[in-house]
Structures are given as structure tokens and as C-alpha cells.
Amino acid sequence: MCLGIPGRIVEIDDNPLMRMGKVDFGGVIREVCLAYVPEAQVGDYVIVHVGFAISRIDEEEAQETLRLLAEMGLSVSDELEGGKER
Amino acid sequence: MGEKRPGNSCALCTSAVETFEKLRGLCALVVKSKMTVTTFTDSFRDPDAARALAEAIRARSTRPIRLMEFCGGHTHAILRYGIPSLLPETIDLRSGPGCPVCVTSATDLDRAITLAQVPRAILTTFGDMVRVPGSRASLSQAKAQGADVRVVYSPLDALQIARQNPDRPVIFLGVGFETTAPMVASAVVAAETEGVGNFYVFSTHKLTPPATRAILDAGEVALDGIIGPGHVTTVIGSEAWRFLPDDYTIPVAIAGFEPLDILRAILALVEMIEEGKPDVANAYARSVRPEGNPAAQQVMERVFEIADADWRGFGTVPASGLRLREEYARFDAGRAFPVEVEPAREPPGCRCGEILRGVLRPPDCPLFARACTPEHPVGPCMVSAEGACAAYYRYGNLERRTAHVEREM
């Protein structure tokens, strides 16, 4: 139930009742409430739970994590000589 | 315990094959200058990085430890990606109470079923709730007998049904943790603003830190660390878990839902345990901030107040649930339609309560994969996709998950 799906904001409707928008989930576009991510802009990635964005994905954090993981992955591949399967 | 699943190939082999397929088949890790949606999923499933993390965990882990993943979404991901088979023998993973459908008490479910029978009422809720057996029936059985029960994706959809049916009471059965309660609160605020007078919420919302405390206070299962729920913590903030190192001297690592997120959290926990430095680690920083999501917290606090709550498997846990505040009493289905239910009965033989407390694992239940299957679920832990029994059944009863170090508590 705490499922959250990442998607990209493609449109924002700053409706005074509730900030809404359209979010692209890999091709499927859905109406999403953006009230909890007042800072989010078109083009940002958000995590959506039951129709509400609960966070704006911090791209720098994501990149940094991936970079660290890539380094770890590369060093292991080297050790395994060409990254053979275990 | 090599349980066989009826009509299925060996569960262990299936899961091992699945693990390697998952780890091998997915795209290589490329750090792109511009993110795409798949970057947030595929990259966090990268096989080389998973192996590297597993190696690092293996290298760091010297003594037997038991970790609990609070969240049912984590249980699901852990089994789906075969994470136990990557971990060293020293690490025992236990599922926790983080399946909202599963921890909904039979009494609350019976009340919801009775609410569905209020004349002309429309009862709306999330999909999983409909199939969960209450003491005498499930919501889907109530529906078969004429009750108007509708599955919605979002509480806003329930509000929309209320707008479209102004002459009928529309009751939303609110289940879920801090991740979900804000959305229900937002629907109530919207109903108030728009003057939708026929929208009601039956709140069974629950709070995750008090349940974690209840498990630790009960001391039935010794835990060395907690894998913190990623989306609950996106809302409440990682600092909300500070009590774990402070009061219980055990570390917590907040995890996302991709295999690398979970492995990173396990590595962080192993490091904190080995160093004897319990702390709050955030292995899901792309979504989780220390302070959480203030806008979501505000609306939740505006509409709800903290109350005692009934948890399946735990009984009443003080200050562990959310009820509508007095100012919003007219939206409270419990107050608008007071219903009496007979004392609840748990499904006979079901060990879901002990599984939710981390005391037992699904294969320890004598009904698991025999009398109880996803097609014919006996208890809620087999109904919900986040239920531990459903996850074990679906992804195989991993030998590794059971061949853990036996340890006195």
C-alpha cells in the first residue's frame, strides 16, 4: 500500500483548491495532486502514492548514489576479471 | 524447509533463477547526464553493483544478526529479487508489521462491512481490503449480497463518487500508515472546502513508530537493526526514527524499494552494528529528507489526532492510530453511523499475528501453501500483495531465508 511510483511532471495546474498536475509514468499520463510538492516544476521527477506526489526526486542525490554504486560495481568487475558470472 | 508449492516447480530453483535473470538481464549501470524514469528503477537493479554490495556486506558481517524490514513493500522486493540468496549466513531478515491491510483488526473490518450495509451507502476503499476475510465475511462477500462496495485508487476518487451521488452517503475506509493518511486528510479538507456533505471517512490509519516500539518492548524477537520504510519516512522524515538508536540502541537504515536500495541499507546496518555505533542512516536520500514532507504532515495533523488503535496481532497499541479531530467529526463515519459489531473472530489456525510481530515466518504456519493460498486465502497476510505470506508464496520459500542462525532471544 505504501507503493510509490516515479514519474515526470509534464504539466502543472496551480488550482487554488489543490495544486494538480499531469505526470508521465513511462508513457502513461495521469492526473496527480502536487499539493505536497509545492517546489516541484515541470520536468521534475516525483514519487506518486495513491494519486499524490509525496516527494520530488532529488536528482543530485540519485546521481551521486548511482556514481558510488557504479564505482563499487566496477571495482568488483575488475576483481572478477572481465565481470564473469559467479 | 523445502516446502513444495502445489502445481509448481521447486520454489527454491524458481527464485534462484529469477534472481539471476533479474540481476543479469537488466541494463548496465550508466550514469546519464539526464535522468529518465527508467534510471530510477533499472539503474537501481544493476547486477554488478548488487554483487559489489553483497560482497561488501559479506566482508563486513562477522556476527549473526537479525534485521527486520518494517515495510511489506520491502518484504515483497526482498523476495522478488532474491536478496536473501545474496546475503551471508550471518544475516537473518524478518518481516514486520508494515502491511496496512494485514494489521487492520478483524473488529475494524467487521465494522467496515457493517458500514457497507448502511442503507444507500457506498463504501469505497483500496483494492486489497475488499478480499480480506473479516470474522464472518469479507467486503467482497458483502458486495455479492448487495452492498455497494467500490474499489478506488485514490481517496480523491472516493470524493468524486460523493460529488456524483449527493443523495447517498459515501464512506471511504481509510487504511494505511503515514504514507496514506495525508491523502485521506486532503480529501476531507477538500470535502469541507467544497461543502460535500455526504463524504465520510472510517479511519483505521496507523502510525509506524509506535508499532516498532511495541515489537521492541515486547521482546519476543531479538532485533539488531531495522530497515526503515521508505515511503512512510518520505512523509515523516528520517529523524522520526531517532528513538531507535537513542532509546533502544539499535540502528535504522531507511531504504527505497529497488534491490540496490535495500542492499545499501543492509550494508549501512551491518556497518553500524559491527562498529557498535547505532544511528539513523538514510539509504533513500533521493526521496527521504531528515524532516520529511512538511506539507503532508501539516494536512495530516490538521485533520487527524493521535488515538489508540487496534492492530491485528498486537491488540490495542496506545497512541498508534489516527482519528478525525473534533472539528472534522461530521466527516467521521464512525460517529455519523455508530455501528455495533459482535466480538471479532480471527481466522482459525492463522498465524498472521505472530508473523506481523516478526516472531514467526510464513512457512512456520501449518496452513501456509496448503489450506492457505492466494486463491483461497485464510488470513490477510496471504491476501495483500504486501503480506509476508503472499510474498513468500509468490516468490518461493527461500531456503536461505529459513536457514538462518538459530539464536536464543
Ligand code: SF4
Ligand atoms: S499462511 Fe495463511 S493462515 Fe497462515 S499465517 Fe499466512 S495468512 Fe494466516
